[in-house]
Amino acid sequence: MRFQPIDQFAKNLxxxxxxxxxxxxxxxHEKRTKLxxxxxxxPDRLREIAGEIKQHAIENLDTYxxxxxxxxxxxxxxxxxxxxAESACATVLQIMRARGATKMVKAKTMVSEEIELAHYxxxxxxxxxxxxxxxxxxxxxxxxxxxIVRPIIHKNRREIAQSFEREGLGSYNDDPATxxxxxxxxxxxxxxxxxxxxxxxxxxxxESGRIVLVTNEGNSRFCLAATKCHIALxxxxxxxxxxxxxxxxxxxxxxxxxxxxxxxxxxFIGGPxxxxxxxxxxxxxxxxxxxxxxxxxxxxxxxxLRCIRCGACLNVCPVYRQASGHAYRSVxxxxxxxxxxxxxxxxxFPQLADLPKASSLCGACHEVxxxxxxxxxxxxxxxxRAKDENVPSPGTPPMGxxxxxxxxPTAWRAALAGGKLIDYLPTKLIPVPALQAWAAKRExxxxxxxxxxxxxxxxxx
Amino acid sequence: xxxxxxxxxxxxxxxxxxxxxxxxxxxxxSEVAVMRGLIAGRxxxxxxxxxxxxxxxxxxxxxxxxxxxxxxxxxxxxxCDPVLWPRLAPYFAGGDFQVEVTFDRTRVDDYGxxxxxxxxxxxxxxxxxxxxxxxxxxxxxxxxxxxxxxxARDAIFSDISQAVAALGHxxxxxxxTGPSKTADVEGILIEGVHGPGTQxxxxxxxxxxxx
Amino acid sequence: xxxxxxxxITGKRVQLMATCLCDAFYDDVAAATVExxxxxxxxxxxxxxxxxxxxxxxxGGDWAASRKVVRxxxxxxxxxxxxxxxxxxxxxxxxxxxxxxxxxxxDVSDVEALGRRTWELADFIVNGLGVxxxxxxxxxxxxxxxxxxxxxxxxGEAALTLLAAIAGVKVVEFGEGEQCCGFGGTFSVSFxxxxxxxxxxxxxxxxxxxxxxxxxxxxxxxxxxxxxAAKEGKPIKTLHLAQVLRDALKSKxxx
Numbered sequence: 001m002r003f004q005p006i007d008q009f010a011k012n013l014x015x016x017x018x019x020x021x022x023x024x025x026x027x028x029h030e031k032r033t034k035l036x037x038x039x040x041x042x043p044d045r046l047r048e049i050a051g052e053i054k055q056h057a058i059e060n061l062d063t064y065x066x067x068x069x070x071x072x073x074x075x076x077x078x079x080x081x082x083x084x085a086e087s088a089c090a091t092v093l094q095i096m097r098a099r100g101a102t103k104m105v106k107a108k109t110m111v112s113e114e115i116e117l118a119h120y121x122x123x124x125x126x127x128x129x130x131x132x133x134x135x136x137x138x139x140x141x142x143x144x145x146x147x148i149v150r151p152i153i154h155k156n157r158r159e160i161a162q163s164f165e166r167e168g169l170g171s172y173n174d175d176p177a178t179x180x181x182x183x184x185x186x187x188x189x190x191x192x193x194x195x196x197x198x199x200x201x202x203x204x205x206x207e208s209g210r211i212v213l214v215t216n217e218g219n220s221r222f223c224l225a226a227t228k229c230h231i232a233l234x235x236x237x238x239x240x241x242x243x244x245x246x247x248x249x250x251x252x253x254x255x256x257x258x259x260x261x262x263x264x265x266x267x268f269i270g271g272p273x274x275x276x277x278x279x280x281x282x283x284x285x286x287x288x289x290x291x292x293x294x295x296x297x298x299x300x301x302x303x304x305l306r307c308i309r310c311g312a313c314l315n316v317c318p319v320y321r322q323a324s325g326h327a328y329r330s331v332x333x334x335x336x337x338x339x340x341x342x343x344x345x346x347x348x349f350p351q352l353a354d355l356p357k358a359s360s361l362c363g364a365c366h367e368v369x370x371x372x373x374x375x376x377x378x379x380x381x382x383x384x385r386a387k388d389e390n391v392p393s394p395g396t397p398p399m400g401x402x403x404x405x406x407x408x409p410t411a412w413r414a415a416l417a418g419g420k421l422i423d424y425l426p427t428k429l430i431p432v433p434a435l436q437a438w439a440a441k442r443e444x445x446x447x448x449x450x451x452x453x454x455x456x457x458x459x460x461x
Numbered sequence: 462x463x464x465x466x467x468x469x470x471x472x473x474x475x476x477x478x479x480x481x482x483x484x485x486x487x488x489x490x491s492e493v494a495v496m497r498g499l500i501a502g503r504x505x506x507x508x509x510x511x512x513x514x515x516x517x518x519x520x521x522x523x524x525x526x527x528x529x530x531x532x533x534x535x536x537x538x539x540x541c542d543p544v545l546w547p548r549l550a551p552y553f554a555g556g557d558f559q560v561e562v563t564f565d566r567t568r569v570d571d572y573g574x575x576x577x578x579x580x581x582x583x584x585x586x587x588x589x590x591x592x593x594x595x596x597x598x599x600x601x602x603x604x605x606x607x608x609x610x611x612x613a614r615d616a617i618f619s620d621i622s623q624a625v626a627a628l629g630h631x632x633x634x635x636x637x638t639g640p641s642k643t644a645d646v647e648g649i650l651i652e653g654v655h656g657p658g659t660q661x662x663x664x665x666x667x668x669x670x671x672x
Numbered sequence: 673x674x675x676x677x678x679x680x681i682t683g684k685r686v687q688l689m690a691t692c693l694c695d696a697f698y699d700d701v702a703a704a705t706v707e708x709x710x711x712x713x714x715x716x717x718x719x720x721x722x723x724x725x726x727x728x729x730x731x732g733g734d735w736a737a738s739r740k741v742v743r744x745x746x747x748x749x750x751x752x753x754x755x756x757x758x759x760x761x762x763x764x765x766x767x768x769x770x771x772x773x774x775x776x777x778x779d780v781s782d783v784e785a786l787g788r789r790t791w792e793l794a795d796f797i798v799n800g801l802g803v804x805x806x807x808x809x810x811x812x813x814x815x816x817x818x819x820x821x822x823x824x825x826x827x828g829e830a831a832l833t834l835l836a837a838i839a840g841v842k843v844v845e846f847g848e849g850e851q852c853c854g855f856g857g858t859f860s861v862s863f864x865x866x867x868x869x870x871x872x873x874x875x876x877x878x879x880x881x882x883x884x885x886x887x888x889x890x891x892x893x894x895x896x897x898x899x900x901a902a903k904e905g906k907p908i909k910t911l912h913l914a915q916v917l918r919d920a921l922k923s924k925x926x927x
């Protein structure tokens with residue numbers, strides 16, 4: 001019988017990969033929880049406030065987007081808008097061409113993954129080099145990230161050492177420190193030779209137009225220290241109302257994502273270099289990207305736009321831990337991806353409509369989310385949407401007959417009595433796939449249909 | 462892409478129009494995001510040094526100790542912000558040090574250390590705060606293996622919320638909390654990815670204005 | 673999944689929602705629930721027309737089918753009395769899930785009203801009735817599984833309060849206690865590989881703590897855990913909290 005694609009994928013995942021994904025997500029999750037509960041009296045209250053801030057921001061984007069645009073312009077940045085992936089890519093290309101630029105260094109940005117910017121630029125004769133260590137390895141391997149924060153969580157050091165050897169970055173050596181040093185030396189000369197630096201944004205303050213960027217490696221800072229032109233690719237949902245909200249969100253982001261009090265490099269970028277400033281990019285472009293976000297905003301799943309891409313929901317998710325990120329067949333894996341990816345897929349929703357099914361609805365994702373997104377509710381809404389759109393769902397038993405039975409008490413009681421039959425039949429013979437799938441791995445308890453009702457009637461009072 | 466601007470904004474307005482009410486901006490005290498029981502009653506310099514060490518940074522308060530550290534690591538060639546150099550030069554005198562006051566980006570690998578001014582520091586997180594009006598060159602604070610940020614004792618914020626509140630009109634600011642690091646390869650922590658492998662805060666009692 | 677706006681308890685009469693699992697498989701859990709409530713001086717009414725809370729179709733995305741069942745449930749549990757259910761999952765369906773799928777329906781207020789009256793058993797005993805002590809004795813080392821659908825509710829704490837109050841009970845912690853057992857309703861049959869892998873991990877952790885019994889407030893989780901352990905040929909004794917409470921009253925030894 002056919003099961004769900006993610007279950008199939010998990011089945012085929014090499015056990016060593018599963019073990020390493022499991023171990024590192026578990027470790028990060030446990031450290032995250034310890035930090036938050038040791039350090040704050042009411043960590044859940046922080047998550048609630050952060051959720052309210054972000055919900056307010058997305059529900060007032062009609063006010064905040066023009067406001068932030070005006071601030072950015074006043075700060076000296078160029079502001080662009082891109083409805084689609086194609087338009088976002090074309091805008092970047094146009095900016096590069098206008099400067100006669102051919103080489104870009106890129107910091108990690110999920111939006112650029114979404115719009116497949118690096119491929120696009122390469123196709124148009126530009127060099128676009130990933131500088132985050134994990135993303136760099138993904139790029140040289142022509143692979144895809146499998147985790148929002150830890151792109152190569154699915155790879156081991158031996159595979160990476162082989163890739164480095166293949167790419168001429170030194171003879172085989174799988175010591176992580178050596179791998180890192182080699183990337184350091186290779187990439188720093190690339191930064192210095194590049195014409196533009198591209199980053200995403202973790203937050204944009206509507207109050208000041210400040211863009212906030214966090215990295216641990218310092219690669220985004222290097223992009224902006226070595227090049228004279230900064231392009232920031234920003235999803236329209238990244239806006240926060242005020243600067244003061246940044247403190248709360250930064251406190252939550254580092255702890256939730258990587259179990260750090262604060263990420264190593266936190267950049268606040270208020271615009272291109274001023275004359276009085278000795279250093280910094282002279283030109284700054286901000287591209288606000290929609291690429292399906294306004295459709296999400298119009299849907300009953302708009303809460304997902306609060307997401308700050310910390311990856312905590314991936315780390316705690318028992319399904320992600322078993323299946324790893326590629327199972328989700330999209331840029332955003334894990335619980336957040338199971339909501340966001342089908343939504344951003346637009347007309348291709350049916351192709352990803354199985355993702356929201358990949359959850360026992362255990363709610364652990366909601367419990368750790370730094371912006372308190374009720375992910376299980378959104379998964380459920382998307383399941384209902386898939387059903388409404390008649391998307392087939394392998395392995396899911398049909399519910400019509402059950403609903404009929406469960407709304408007719410007499411029939412229900414008869415079924416309780418009749419169910420006794422299953423005790424006398426080998427389950428393999430019962431032509432109910434769901435029952436077979438259950439019985440392949442688990443014993444069914446003995447049928448006791450109607451026994452409680454009998455007891456209740458007949459007991460001595 | 463002006464057409465895109467109008468299209469996006471109109472879709473945003475369209476998406477929000479059916480909402481009967483919009484989520485309110487919550488009111489909250491910035492204190493909620495401050496770590497409990499950490500700061501009260503503490504000397505901020507001492508706390509900053511303690512927290513900086515916790516994130517893998519080195520905190521020193523004596524330029525002589527800095528020079529000794531650089532010597533011990535055999536980092537004799539480096540860069541120093543010209544504003545700082547007159548005060549630090551005496552400590553480097555009479556040794557094998559070669560210190561430049563202009564940073565030549567064509568020779569990034571020649572610099573074993575870079576000394577720049579920090580605008581401030583944050584005690585709660587052990588963070589140094591660099592801003593672009595006082596950072597002589599961004600690369601010098603990033604490319605050499607050792608970065609030394611000179612912080613004035615009186616420029617230490619107690620917590621992150623305070624530091625955010627003080628962003629003020631410094632338009633380009635970077636916070637550095639420990640050395641550059643990654644755990645991308647099998648979750649193993651490695652320091653010194655693109656930025657410094659050794660991040661040193663030199664806390665001095667010079668007045669911040671004199672830095 | 674907070675049931676924060678629920679009606680305070682007045683009177684000592686409740687309607688029992690026995691759950692379809694107890695109706696079909698776990699009659700002793702439903703019986704124990706009745707005995708425990710009656711021990712507390714509560715009169716238990718069992719509406720005969722009850723079937724299921726509607727959750728299977730709700731989780732499966734067939735909200736039209738689910739609403740049909742929920743409407744039946746709303747009619748069946750008419751009245752003002754609290755509805756007590758020995759399952760955190762079915763309780764959450766009544767005060768959270770059903771409300772979600774009725775958001776755009778005209779009769780949403782009827783569903784909300786039932787939700788406000790619905791209590792998970794341990795929550796009802798401890799927070800509804802204010803009972804925090806337990807008489808009798810039960811000599812056993814207990815591993816307690818906080819079922820996922822009681823996240824964000826007071827049920828888990830309430831159950832632990834009651835277990836701690838029973839003389840002879842020793843509650844042991846086990847690894848990754850916050851993780852799901854892998855049941856998840858239809859998830860267990862449409863994702864059999866991941867579901868059983870999750871279950872196996874849970875069993876490993878529980879076995880490492882060497883409890884005499886594995887207890888939960890939800891028989892769905894226990895059906896999965898017990899079924900998996902039995903299939904592995906290493907059965908594990910599973911019980912519902914109500915059974916432990918009842919057996920303690922009778923000072924019955926642990927099995």
